[in-house]
Amino acid sequence: MNRAIVHMDLDAFFVSCERLKNSALNGIPLIIGGGDRGVVASCSYEARKFGVHSAMPIRMALRLCPEAKIIKGDYELYSNLSHTVTDMIRERVPVVEKASIDEFYLDLSGMDKFFGCYRWTQEMALSITKEVGLPVSFALSANKTVSKIGTGESKPGGKLEIRETEIKPFLNPLSVRKIPMVGDRTFQLLSRVGIRTIHTLSEMPVLVLQQMIGTNGKELWKKANGIDENPVIPYSERKSISTEKTFATDTMDIPDLQRILNGMSEKLAYQLRQEKWLTSTVVVKIRYANFDTETKQTRIAYTSADHTLSRVALELFNRLYTRRMRIRLIGLRFTDLVHGRHQMNLFEDTEEQMSLYRTMDHLKNRFGADAVGRASGFDFEHKTLL
The missing domain is CATH 3.40.1170.60 (MutS, DNA mismatch repair protein, domain I)
Structure with missing residues (x-):
């Protein structure tokens, strides 16, 4: 099929x-x-x-x-409208992957038997614009890479179908920058040896590309030739990451609990950025000495920034911890994840903050996740600040 x-x-x-x-x-x-x-x-x-x-x-x-x-x-507003569109698509599409807050992959394989895929997608896009008021672009093709490039070429408000026989003629004249996995560094490297179009890249020997850019060389060659076997991964609101800590001795030390929660926020936010996720829901859990367990959660704008997530987690903890009883466990969970283009809260972060995150993530990647962090989340008895 x-x-x-x-x-x-x-x-x-x-x-x-x-x-x-x-x-x-x-x-x-x-x-x-x-x-x-x-x-x-x-x-x-x-x-x-x-x-x-x-x-x-x-x-x-x-x-x-x-x-x-x-x-x-x-x-x-952005989060609510994104969820509204997501719900509309999930009600009508057999398999849908939410790639970011504003983009989706739909697998319509087999639907041509009952209803033309292009016509069906066109009506879906029109429904979104009519019911939600947001303009939509889309491209239909044989795989994720070609359809994503096609959407980029059709925007704004474009609708494009790239049939199997049209893939190579469509891709060949385009810049290698159009391939999703090609960043500035890879583009500069390819440009220095005269590879600027997808057609030139597609004719390069795979071994040469692997020598130039490493293990991703084969994957890049496949994409340049319109080959992409990656499946559409069904979107699930339940996807989450979490961590928790059980204390050897029950505690009421609020500053220490807040420090631990800050550390958890930073650790999970780093994991989000490494895996290119954004979260829109923060959940804090506490378990009292008598084993009563309570949770509180809130929905936020999609982000993976430590300082935003830490602030929200502390606010939830302060609202949740009202019984003034000793605590035996504290936990933090980020859920409703989507793959994100931006790793930071671009509405609030300054250039200096974004530079700081890049530097911290670089140090963590090189020396380990515990190599550097905010003082508010560190255990000074066991860690050293850089």
Whole structure:
């Protein structure tokens, strides 16, 4: 059976959400992000014409597009609309993978027997726009890589079908930058040896690519040739990561409990970033000395930033711990995970904070997860601050 894989993307999602709330923002250059020291979380197509793009410092964006309007962003609105669209798709699609807050993979293999896949996807996209008010782009092809590249080429508001026989002609003239796994470093490396188009890359010997870029060389060659066997992974709201600690002696030491919770937040947030997840729900659990167990949770905007998750976890703990009884266990869980493009809270983080996270993660990757951390989460009896 031939595969039919759709990549569906909500166009300029954060911007579209803001325009849904305020139609006066339609048609003007718009930047979603923090203050002068923050970075661009998203921007309208009007702003992109001036060279503005995501993760760019706000100050630089304003130099390129001084007429742009800056909006800090509404976390709750974005999360709610994302969940609304997710629920709509899951009700109608056999297999769906939520790749990030605003993009999805749909496996429609076999549906051509009953209803044309392209026509079905087109009606699904129209339903989202009509019922939720958000513009959608999509591409239908034989695998995830080709459909994702196709969506990028069709935006904004595009609809594209790339049949099996059309894959190579479609991919060949495109820049190697269009392949999802090619970052700036890989692009520069390939460019230095004259590999700038997907067609040139597809004709390179696999062994040569492996010598150039390591074990990913074969995977890159396959993608350049339109080959991708990766399945659409069914999305599950239950996916989570968690940790907990049982004390040898029951405790009421609030500062120590808060320190432990901070350490847990940092450890789990690092794991989120390493595995490229974002969480939208934080759950804190405590078990009292008499074995009564209580939990409290809250939904937040998708993030993987330590300082945001730590703050929310402490707020939940303070609301949860009301009995003033000794505690024998404390736990923390992050759930409702989606794969995220951004590893930080781009609405609140400054350039300095993002640089700090990159440095800390680099040190942890090199020397171990406990090599460096915030003082508020460290056990000073057993660890050393760098």
